[in-house]
Amino acid sequence: GAVVSQHPSRVICKSGTSVKIECRSLDFQATTMFWYRQFPKQSLMLMATSNEGSKATYEQGVEKDKFLINHASLTLSTLTVTSAHPEDSSFYICSARDYGTVGTYGYTFGSGTRLTVV
Amino acid sequence: LAKTTQPISMDSYEGQEVNITCSHNNIATNDYITWYQQFPSQGPRFIIQGYKTKVTNEVASLFIPADRKSSTLSLPRVSLSDTAVYYCLVGGRPNTGFQKLVFGTGTRLLVSP
Numbered sequence: 001g002a003v004v005s006q007h008p009s010r011v012i013c014k015s016g017t018s019v020k021i022e023c024r025s026l027d028f029q030a031t032t033m034f035w036y037r038q039f040p041k042q043s044l045m046l047m048a049t050s051n052e053g054s055k056a057t058y059e060q061g062v063e064k065d066k067f068l069i070n071h072a073s074l075t076l077s078t079l080t081v082t083s084a085h086p087e088d089s090s091f092y093i094c095s096a097r098d099y100g101t102v103g104t105y106g107y108t109f110g111s112g113t114r115l116t117v118v
Numbered sequence: 119l120a121k122t123t124q125p126i127s128m129d130s131y132e133g134q135e136v137n138i139t140c141s142h143n144n145i146a147t148n149d150y151i152t153w154y155q156q157f158p159s160q161g162p163r164f165i166i167q168g169y170k171t172k173v174t175n176e177v178a179s180l181f182i183p184a185d186r187k188s189s190t191l192s193l194p195r196v197s198l199s200d201t202a203v204y205y206c207l208v209g210g211r212p213n214t215g216f217q218k219l220v221f222g223t224g225t226r227l228l229v230s231p
Binding site for chain 1: 152154159160161162163164167205218219220221222223224
């Protein structure tokens with residue numbers, strides 16, 4: 001089945017630095033990927049839609065200059081948390097959909113990235 | 119996107135059947151119902167998807183009444199490893215363009231020995 005690989009799985013960074021998270025579709029092409037954030041004991045919150053070759057679409061309340069998204073190829077989207085602060089500490093998850101395989105339903109999610117800003 | 123309502127939590131014991139009901143009163147004609155499972159510190163995993171009546175796969179069954187305003191995920195003979203959060207989502211038809219998934223609160227299932 002479709003596989004989405006997300007790296008790193010865990011990252012600790014100092015306040016004020018930037019962190020890049022990668023999301024790759026391993027065996028299919030994804031013109032659209034989605035980025036979510038999840039705080040402890042809470043549901044996933046959609047942050048943005050990543051579009052290959054064009055600008056990302058951000059959900060209301062998400063700062064596009066803080067959460068930079070780049071989708072330069074059909075298999076890779078990156079999320080960069082710029083000037084990270086402790087309140088950005090969270091679990092970040094990406095997802096994509098394999099439309100090319102008949103009988104594939106639902107979205108495939110990455111394993112997530114635990115970001116801790118100290 | 120239709121809003122969904124699920125119980126916040128459920129408890130069960132190993133070997134029992136668990137039924138989790140989701141309400142989606144404003145479901146649109148073209149909306150499908152999809153359930154995902156999420157373990158701690160992992161991304162959600164697709165469980166099952168359906169449009170009407172009943173769908174069954176190797177891990178679960180999905181029951182959808184005629185009015186489609188609710189759906190029930192049925193997990194037969196749960197084990198400790200089924201302890202997870204289960205999300206019900208409704209959205210557009212599969213394989214017809216992208217759709218962004220909006221997650222509700224989910225149901226936290228705890229299976230005890």
